[in-house]
Amino acid sequence: MSYKVLDTNDINFLKKIINDDKRVLIDGDIREEYSHDELCGIQKYPEVVLKIKETREVSEVMKYANENNISVTPRGTGTGLVGAAVPIHGGILLDLSTMNKIIEIDEENLTVTVETGVLLMDLTKYVEEHDLFYPPDPGEKTATIGGNISTNAGGMRAVKYGVTRD
Structure with a gap:
């Protein structure tokens, strides 16, 4: 399956959902740690990282991604050994580690x-x-x-x- 590559319109829409530029990482702001988990050999950078704080954000991002055929990878602290937190199709990486209540x-x-x-x-x-x-x-x-x-x-x-x- 092929997914849409994010464009400026997509990034701008996602920024509106998150409403905090510090929680939207693109390009050089995306740290290397977001490209892998602890499984060796699988590495791919997402096109955008969204640091999620609330369920509403998850819901709105997922709705948008589904409507636009954009890949989404959820991630916590990235300590896994199975590659589950690796955004192998690029797209959106949801950093859920701040949803910690x-x-x-x-x-x-x-x-x-x-x-x-x-x-x-x-x-x-x-x-x-x-x-x-x-x-x-x-x-x-x-x-x-x-x-x-x-x-x-x-x-x-x-x-x-x-x-x-x-």
């Missing part, structure tokens, strides 16, 4: 509602403060929960407790 915990149902950019080390600490336990234990504690869910991460405790989906 823990919204609520439901101790009765053993669930926690969080934003996608919450770090595992922060989630683990938070649930432990409530005498609970988050079993998945990937090696990288600065990974985000969104990345763990999207890649079904496991870690050393997976043998006993299973991976993220379990």
